[in-house]
Amino acid sequence: MKSLTAQKLIGVRIANEILMYLRSRKKTSKEISLYEPIGTDREGNEIRLYDIMEADETDVPEKIYLKENIQKLYEKVENELSAREKLVLKMRYGLYNGEEYTQREIARQIGISRSYVSRIEKSAIQKLREHFKEEE
Numbered sequence: 001m002k003s004l005t006a007q008k009l010i011g012v013r014i015a016n017e018i019l020m021y022l023r024s025r026k027k028t029s030k031e032i033s034l035y036e037p038i039g040t041d042r043e044g045n046e047i048r049l050y051d052i053m054e055a056d057e058t059d060v061p062e063k064i065y066l067k068e069n070i071q072k073l074y075e076k077v078e079n080e081l082s083a084r085e086k087l088v089l090k091m092r093y094g095l096y097n098g099e100e101y102t103q104r105e106i107a108r109q110i111g112i113s114r115s116y117v118s119r120i121e122k123s124a125i126q127k128l129r130e131h132f133k134e135e136e
Contacts, residue, residue: 076131084110085124092121 034050041047077086077095087110094100103121107114 088120089124
């Protein structure tokens, strides 16, 4: 009788191990490896997902450069421009995730003429250009 009980116990343990394995595989079944073969080409060579993915490696340095310049731009806007210039650029170009407005809309909201908004905008942009040229 002991051997029958022991066999049942071993059977239950094995069944539990199998269930645990199947559950763990279910969690990872949605994961895909870039190096996993997905087929073969005409010559019989394995094709992997990695082989057919399109990526432009040159974009990474450009993205970093752009991010750094955007950060510098925001620093210059904060440190070099007057409050009115900051406001006009912020509204005109949607800086700080804001909404973009036309010069006419900005003029109406601030209570100045559209041509004055244009002059403020041009002056602020020129100041920023000069500061960026100094760093080059």
